[in-house]
Every structure is written in structure tokens, then in C-alpha cells.
């Protein structure tokens with residue numbers, strides 16, 4: 041009989057389906073719910089706390105002063121600089137492309153960029169060109185203002201090493217109107233601040249029977265972004281890992297299993313980074329990290345990212361075919377907690393269920409229970425359980441501790457964003 045229970049997964053996702061931003065009371069409440077769930081089938085979980093720095097945007101607005109008057113919603117970049125308290129006036133320049141000609145015209149002005157997001161490379165160009173600030177565009181050109189969220193954006197640490205400029209994000213239809221009506225002079229108000237908070241990982245262990253010195257970490261992040269209820273991203277991943285934990289509780293594993301539900305993934309993989317940092321003495325013993333991030337979407341496709349040797353990627357593809365599972369396997373790096381382990385030299389594999397085209401609701405209010413289905417949750421969990429139980433109990437462990445060049449390059453590139 042099928043062990044995986046989609047209904048049980050769905051119920052847990054539903055219990056976790058509320059906004060759970062890192063460092064908040066809601067995140068702590070979610071951690072408690074996960075602890076209770078793990079205890080309900082006999083595990084003895086504990087919390088591992090870590091410090092985080094939260095970036096706030098206390099005020100952000102955009103006003104068009106010439107040649108027409110308008111006020112648009114503006115989202116500020118967290119961890120970026122503030123303007124003067126009452127705002128600052130700038131000339132606006134539409135920078136279609138970050139090339140020499142466009143950037144020279146933008147010197148000293150506030151640049152409206154076609155980009156949806158800016159990374160370290162783009163930021164460096166803007167700083168070197170001497171622009172005064174920049175805005176990026178969020179959403180689609182036909183979005184209805186009342187119905188769409190303004191994405192939250194932030195400066196990454198790598199970005200900050202290139203310099204900082206006042207930065208905001210605006211809705212695509214507003215950007216469209218600014219360009220069409222030739223907005224020339226603007227006032228941007230942006231007040232940002234930082235605060236120290238505490239976040240936590242939920243951890244539980246099942247000791248291995250005869251290969252207890254080899255550890256496999258199974259993890260999923262449970263925090264959400266500001267706007268979403270995070271059912272898809274990533275209460276679903278938590279539910280998947282809980283199904284696996286339940287199975288291994290009933291079927292003692294040969295290798296030691298650590299179940300880690302990470303806090304603070306959404307602000308830069310902080311929970312998994314903190315875990316690796318706090319368990320340096322275990323890094324050599326951790327032979328694999330199995331991650332689950334994004335899942336349960338009724339319409340969608342199971343996906344697997346193998347951040348490890350090519351032979352393990354081949355093993356995974358073969359397994360899918362052998363078992364009659366449908367999933368898209370990628371040999372690469374996933375933007376998730378698996379990367380923190382790979383950065384420490386630990387091979388990793390990530391299970392997910394992404395949406396189809398037309399499901400651009402990641403990190404928005406559209407990520408809620410209405411997307412989620414029991415069978416969709418179960419379909420990814422079945423694949424993960426089949427792979428996990430073979431790996432956990434393998435006589436010969438099929439994952440060498442080495443990364444091929446393409447993976448090393450992708451990890452480097454990811455770290456520099």
C-alpha cells in the first residue's frame with residue numbers, strides 16, 4: 041500500500057498556510073506547529089536559534105512632478121540607502137539597456153530600468169556610471185494595480201559590496217505610463233532601517249542502525265515572504281519532509297538522518313547557512329543533503345535538481361524511469377537551502393513541484409491554499425521517498441563527494457549574485 045498520504049500532507053500545509061516572515065512571531069508559531077507534527081509520530085525535535093538582520097522599508101513613495109503630476113506605489117530595496125526624510129528630487133532617465141550610451145545619459149539622474157531585478161553586475165555598472173538611483177519594474181504590463189503586489193526587493197551582500205544607491209521597484213503599468221508620458225522630474229522618498237532578530241531551525245534526528253556515522257540531512261524551509269501565505273513555497277516542502285520522517289521513524293534507516301526545517305530562507309538561505317556554520321564538526325560526516333522547496337501545485341511538474349556528480353544525476357534519471365515516475369531532472373544548482381550545503385562541499389538534491397506557465401504567483405498573495413492539491417503533494421513525495429530510502433539504506437552509496445566543473449561554476453555564479 042502507498043505509504044505517502046496526500047491528505048495528511050495537505051492538512052499540514054493548511055495548518056502552516058499563513059504569512060511567516062523570518063524573525064517574526066508567526067515564524068516562531070510555524071516552528072511550533074512543525075515541532076508538534078514531528079512529535080505526533082514519535083520524534084523528539086528541538087530548536088536551534090540563530091541571529092538574523094532584517095531589512096525594513098519604513099517609507100517609500102514616488103511622485104511625478106513634471107511634465108504631469110501623479111503618485112505611484114513604490115517598493116523600496118531593503119538594505120539600501122534612504123533619501124532625505126521628505127524625499128529628494130531627481131531627473132528621470134529611461135535606461136533601456138545598461139550600455140555605455142544609455143548610462144552616460146543617466147549620469148546624475150534616477151534611472152528607470154527595463155530589468156525586473158538588478159544583481160551585483162548591473163549594480164556595478166550603475167554605480168560606475170554615476171547614476172543617482174534606480175527603479176526596476178515588477179509584474180506585467182496589463183496588471184491591474186489593485187490586484188497585484190509590488191515585489192519586495194533587497195540588496196544582497198554581494199550587491200552591497202559594489203556600492204549602494206537609493207532604489208525602488210514600481211508596477212509595470214506605472215513604468216509604462218511614465219515612459220509614454222515622458223516623466224522628467226520625480227520625487228522619491230525612501231526610508232530604510234535594519235534590526236536584529238532571532239530565527240530558528242527545527243531539528244530532529246533518527247540514529248542510523250549500522251552506518252550511523254554517515255549523516256543525511258533532509259530539509260525544507262518553512263518561512264515565507266511578506267506577501268504570501270507560502271503554501272506552495274514552502275509549507276509543501278515541509279509536509280514532504282515530514283512524510284519522509286514518518287516513514288523512516290517506522291522503518292529504521294541504516295544511515296543517521298537529520299531532519300532540519302529551516303527558518304529565514306527567503307532572506308538569503310540564512311537558516312541553512314547558520315546550520316552548516318553551527319555544525320562544522322559534522323560537515324565531513326554529512327554525505328548528502330535532500331531538500332524540498334516549492335510543491336503541491338495542482339497544475340505543475342515535478343522537478344529534481346541534482347547538485348552533485350554527473351553519475352548521481354544519471355542514477356536519478358534511471359530511477360525515475362525504472363519506477364515509472366514523471367519528473368524533470370536538472371543537473372545544476374537550485375536557489376534554495378541545498379546550495380548552502382553544496383557550498384560546504386556536500387552533494388545535494390532538491391525536490392520540487394513548480395507551476396506551469398501562467399502561474400507567476402511565487403512570493404505574492406497568489407501563493408495560498410487554492411493552488412494546492414493532495415495528489416500533487418503526494419506525487420512529489422512518492423519520488424522523494426523512493427529515492428531517499430534507497431540512498432539512506434544503500435550498501436554502496438551512489439553519491440561521490442565531488443562536484444564536476446559545471447556545478448562548481450554554477451555555485452560560484454550563484455554566490456556572486
Ligand SMILES: [Zn+2]
Pocket residue numbers: 261273274305333334376
Ligand atoms: Zn522556497
